[in-house]
Amino acid sequence: MTLDMFGLMGAYAAGSSREAAMSAYIVVLVILVCSYVSAHVLLYGLTTAQVSAPDAPERVERARKYLLIFATLAATVAYQAGLSTPGGFWLGSLENQHLAGDPMLRGNHPYRFMVFFYFNTTAFVASLVTIMLLMSRTVSRHGFRSSALWVCVGAAMVGLMGAFAAGSCRSFKTSIYVIALVGAVLLYITIQSMVFFSEPVKDWLHRAGETLQKCLKLDELEQRNQQQITLSNQGNGDAYLLLKKSRMYLLLLGILAASVTYQAGLNPPGGFWQSDGTDGYRHYLAGDPVLHITYHRRYMVFFYSNATAFIASLVILILLLSNMISTQGIKYCALQVAMILNLFGLIGAYAAGSCRQASKSVYVSVLVLPVFLYVGIHVLVFMLEVSPTWATWRVEVREKLKQRMPEWLKNLLELEEHVEEEEEEWKLEKRRKLLLLVAILAASLTYEAGMNPPGGFWQEKKSGHVGDPVLNNDNYRHRYLAFFFCNTTAFVASLAIIMLLVNRKLSARGIRSYALRVCVILVLVGLMGAFAAGSCRKVKTSIYVFVLVLAVLLCIAFQVALVVSGSLRRLVDSLLSKLGAPLEEDAALGLRVSGEGDECSLVEDEALVLLEEKQASWEELEEVFSVFDGDGDGFISPLELENVMRRLGLQHDAGHGECERMLKVFDRDGDGMINFDEFKVMMQGVV
Known part of the structure; x- marks a missing residue:
């Protein structure tokens, strides 16, 4: 592990910069951070060994697991971003100006490049130090109690936000939006730090939170939620266990969403200009995003949506990793808002950045319409719960809907009430975890593939429009369309699975019914179709992939038939009886x-x-x-x-x-x- 960490640091120091001074900064930063953390942890361990009682092992292990997942992915994206600087690299040398392989961003936007480099390096080093600290349970326990680990995690988050703000845009106008979002998050982190170190500030915020809860009547909502959780888990579970499981799901979602949006922001779809020039009345420099010139409105929609999703993901991480208001209604509201912003940001960025024609964007919008409707209904239900004065109106509307709803639709929507025994709840949670992991992984893969389709983008205007996908030409148009539609279907279906599984009641009903099964099948079929269409260019090389895909589809169809058709199951049993x-x-x-x-x-x-x-x-x-x-x-x-x-x-x-x-x-x-x-x-x- 030690050799691995030092190897990563050495490779990053050598590959992310071209000057000895910048490489020396990385080495000095590593030494300073390691020295600070070591001294802080050892001093705290010696001074409090006889005074403080040890923390609960379960609490320390849980926090250790959460931070290790975050630090690992933060180090991964920072390492990739450092070696693949936004803006690309010069393909040729120019005397007294640059050499081949130098970052374009450094030549045309030197101050922006320096800000990106230092912030990204800080995030990478802080993440690696966090990982090394978490490898030892003894050191990690002292690190939690001395707040050294939390300082490293905060430095990693600040570094990622600063690097994103500097590397994802080129003009001051587009930077204002990101800086404002980053400033809001930094303000929240500062308030959290003041709460940790200052008791008067902590007491004042606690009183302000209670006042806000009373004004919004969130205290009643929290009491009802606690009563529902207690009743649903009476006799066979702990409400805290349920909270912990949901927290883990949201944490994984926030980490992966932050990773893909960070990469997409630094390397936007369409690529970068390879030289200076003008397109009409717009002037551009080498290393600027192509899409910003050729499809200005589409790029702005992508930029703002992707930035919103990135900051919302970091807000989710901060809320989940912070224990200051972990069970308050205000945090519940903040998580709801962050989840909705994250969802809308991902969908908007994908619809704007994955295609260039309005017809394809309309297709994406039509697919995500059910997801938008679900989120709207979810927000409406939440607002009704927040305002108990609307309870009478809510009951009247529900009764009228029941009276006017057709019987067949009522039978379709109403499921049999299940009393969740211990074994059944365990099975539901197991399936929920598996489906959520599959959905998060599929959403991450399809989002990245949509932003950077196979074949890359045109760099010149000779054979196609610069910034358009190369695969979308006369020779491979049908292959590109198959890839796009399959990848988009898998992306939207994975988001639908995530939204269904985040809500515990809907996830239980969806697992018992066929809603989630249909979404999972769409995800798998979409991934297989996108891979078959985008991984090769000739029919001969496609045959092998299509045969494998056909075999998997036949297996899925057979499984579905076994579930749906009882007669087919009896036929299989009769065949087995002849063999047995x-x-x-x-x-x-x-x-x-x-x-x-x-x-x-x-x-x-x-x-x-x-x-x-x-x-x-x-x-x-x-x-x-x-x-x-x-x-x-x-x-x-x-x-x-x-x-x-x-x-x-x-x-x-x-x-x-x-x-x-x-x-x-x-x-x-x-x-x-x-x-x-x-x-x-x-x-x-x-x-």
Whole structure:
């Protein structure tokens, strides 16, 4: 690890600058930061070893995990930005002016380049020092208590914001917007620091927060939310655990959104001019964004949207990493606003920067319309909750909608109420985490691919419009269109998944229904189609990709058919029955599992009736399986087995742990549950 860190620092010092003085700055900065942190941590550890009580291990480990994820991605984007300076590099040398490989930004905008370099270097070094501190649990614990780690994290955030403000634009007018956003975030960080070091400021802000809560009636909202969380987790979970899980999801989303918007801001779509010139009445310099001249309005929409998404992502990170007002209603409102701004910023930047024609932007807008509608409804519901005086009006509107809504639509929208047991909640959280990780990764990949499509951009006006995608010409137009539409579909579907999963109630209903499954299928199909269209240029080389994509699509279609069509499932079972051994004639009327010298007998009335026949068919056995499979997901969990026992009055004979042990005997794939194939083996192997 030490060699890795010093190797990264050495490579950054050598590759990010062309002068010895700038490389020396990096080395000196590393030495100063490491010396400060080491002295601060050691001094604090020695002076407080006998006074302060140790922090809770769970709290330290959780904060350590969050900061490690943030520092890793911050170091990654800062390293890439330092080696790939915004504006590009000179392709040729010019005597007494520049050499080939020198940054264009340094020649035409020297002060802006210096600001970008120093801020980006500060972010990179602070992130690496944070990672090194977090590798040791002892040092990280003292670092948290002495605030040394928080200083490094704050320096990394300030460095990223300063580098973004300096490197993402070229004129003072466009810099004002970013500077204003960065100033607002820096003001918030300053207030947080004053709260940490000054008790009077902390008390004053606490009183101001209480007054604001009373004016907006957020205290009542927070009490209702706490009551709902307590009721929904009564007897099987801790409300703090739920808050921690949601915090982790939002943190991952904020980090990855900040990463992709940082890269897109420093390297905007369309590339950079390779030489000075004029286009009509606009004059440009080498290293300026091409899109700013050729599609001025489109570039401005992209710039403001991307900058808004970047700053909103940093606000999400600051709110989630700060514990000063972690459970207050004001922070809840701030997270809601930051999430909405982040979403709108990403969508606006993608719609403006991924295409050059208005028709394609309209396609993106039509796709994101459902997402905008969802966000609007979410904001409306939130405002209704914030204003309890509208409660009567809200109830009346709900009743009128129920009366006028068609019966088929009501049946489609209304889902059966589920009492979330411990096992079911664990399964939902597991699926939610997996789907959210897939959606965040897909959104990041598709956003970057949309901003920088395969083939690059035209640099001259000979064969195409400068700044337009090279792939979008007469020879590969259909291939580019296939890539664009597939990539856009995957991007919008991934954003829809993220918005559904952030809301816990909607995520539970979406997982139980087919809404999220449809979105996941759209994401996977979109990614595969975009890769097949954009990764090659000839039909011969495309055949292999298309064959693989077709195989995956057939597999997905088969899985969907198994879920939707019961007749197809019975057909598969009949084919399996011809390949497997027949059921034993004397199949037991219940099931008995023996292990470790003791045995437990489980009998279900419905299963007893269905298994009275000597020759039980697969259809009957499937009905027996459905009796135990309470939620209909195709698996028998220990909790479902325990529920059957409870209905039979056998809960005292075997508890949850005993049911887990019993199912483990026939659990061949080790997932902790029994599927239908394992259930058939279990029924055949009954003693």
